[in-house]
Amino acid sequence: MSEKRDGLFARAEEVLSLFRRGAEFTQDLIKENERLRLQIAHFEAQNLAASDDVQWEKLRHALIARIQNLEGEKQDILDRLNQVEGENRHFAERYLEIEEENNNLASLYVASYQLHSTLDLSEVIKIVVEIVINLIGAEVFAIYVLDERTEVLTPVASEGREIADFPPCHMGQGMVGASVATGETQCGDAAGPENPERPLVCVPLRVQERPIGAIAIHKLLQQKDGFTPLDHELFTLLGGHAATAVFAARLYSQSERKLNTIQGFIDLLTK
Numbered sequence: 156m157s158e159k160r161d162g163l164f165a166r167a168e169e170v171l172s173l174f175r176r177g178a179e180f181t182q183d184l185i186k187e188n189e190r191l192r193l194q195i196a197h198f199e200a201q202n203l204a205a206s207d208d209v210q211w212e213k214l215r216h217a218l219i220a221r222i223q224n225l226e227g228e229k230q231d232i233l234d235r236l237n238q239v240e241g242e243n244r245h246f247a248e249r250y251l252e253i254e255e256e257n258n259n260l261a262s263l264y265v266a267s268y269q270l271h272s273t274l275d276l277s278e279v280i281k282i283v284v285e286i287v288i289n290l291i292g293a294e295v296f297a298i299y300v301l302d303e304r305t306e307v308l309t310p311v312a313s314e315g316r317e318i319a320d321f322p323p324c325h326m327g328q329g330m331v332g333a334s335v336a337t338g339e340t341q342c343g344d345a346a347g348p349e350n351p352e353r354p355l356v357c358v359p360l361r362v363q364e365r366p367i368g369a370i371a372i373h374k375l376l377q378q379k380d381g382f383t384p385l386d387h388e389l390f391t392l393l394g395g396h397a398a399t400a401v402f403a404a405r406l407y408s409q410s411e412r413k414l415n416t417i418q419g420f421i422d423l424l425t426k
Contacts, residue, residue: 252385255385256385259290259385259389262289262290263286263290263389263392263393263396266282266285266286266393266396269282270282270283270286270396270397270399270400271396271400271403273404274403274404274407274408275404276401276405276408278404279397279400279401279404280298280312280401281312282400283298283312283370283393283397283400283401284298284312284314286393286397287314287370287372288314290389290393291372291386291390291393292375292376292378292379292386293314293374293375293376294314294315294374294375294376294377295314295315295316295372295373295374296313296314296315296354296370296371296372296373296374297310297312297313297314297316297318297321297354297370297371297373298310298311298312298313298368298369298370299311299321299323299324299331299335299368299369299371300367300368300401300405301326301335301366301367301368303366306325306326307323307324307325307326308323308324308325308326308331308332308335308368308369309323310323311368315373315374316373321371326366329353330343330353330354330371331354331357331369331371334357334358334359334369334371335359335360335361335366335368335369336366337359338359338361338364339359340356340357340358340359340387340390340391340394341354341356341357342355342356342357342382343355343356343357354371354372354373355372355373355374355375355382356371356372356382356387356390357369357370357371357372358370358390358391358393359394359398360394360397360398360401361394361395361398362398362402365402367398367401367402367405368398368401370390370394370397372390
């Protein structure tokens with residue numbers, strides 16, 4: 156009986172020993188598992204950090220590329236804005252030019268109406284003088300009328316100088332004579348000194364290829380930098396209207412003189 160009991164005690168001790176060793180083994184296993192888990196976590200953290208570095212590098216390159224694209228788009232937008240601003244400036248300048256053209260054409264229309272509203276030659280010449288000052292912007296100029304019999308161009312009005320300062324000339328002589336003879340506008344040297352015999356610009360007055368006279372401009376108003384293409388166009392148009400008005404006024408004056416002469420003879424015969 157005691158032997159069985161001793162055997163049972165020994166067996167219990169063995170079981171307890173095995174249990175204690177199992178518990179210790181379990182604790183060691185738990186510790187090792189925890190150590191391995193921490194190590195794995197550490198390795199994963201390292202791998203993740205490395206992966207983050209790679210991902211960040213990729214992201215950095217992507218951001219740099221995107222920034223460069225945005226900079227390119229920004230530059231394209233700035234270039235387009237500059238282009239649009241340039242187009243707007245050109246449009247504004249062209250608008251002002253067109254507005255000036257319209258104003259000048261309106262002024263020329265009014266001036267032409269004034270020119271053709273009278274058959275008095277002296278009145279026509281006065282109107283031409285006002286138009287050349289206000290519309291063309293001339294400060295010194297002379298208006299010449301051709302004597303068809305002698306082919307001499309004689310100044311009949313002037314501005315800025317005495318009329319005696321502008322000598323008469325023959326057809327084909329000097330700029331004024333050449334302009335009337337050829338029917339073409341003649342341009343002088345804008346940078347050169349004033350010369351009564353060499354104007355800045357001279358436009359002929361002609362009616363259906365028939366020479367009537369000329370307008371010779373020697374100096375522009377101080378606020379004008381020079382002759383623009385629009386000025387040349389207006390000057391040419393003015394030359395056409397002025398030539399018609401002068402021709403009509405001279406024709407009327409000649410007709411009136413003939414009528415007066417005829418009437419004088421009739422009066423003598425009827426007395």
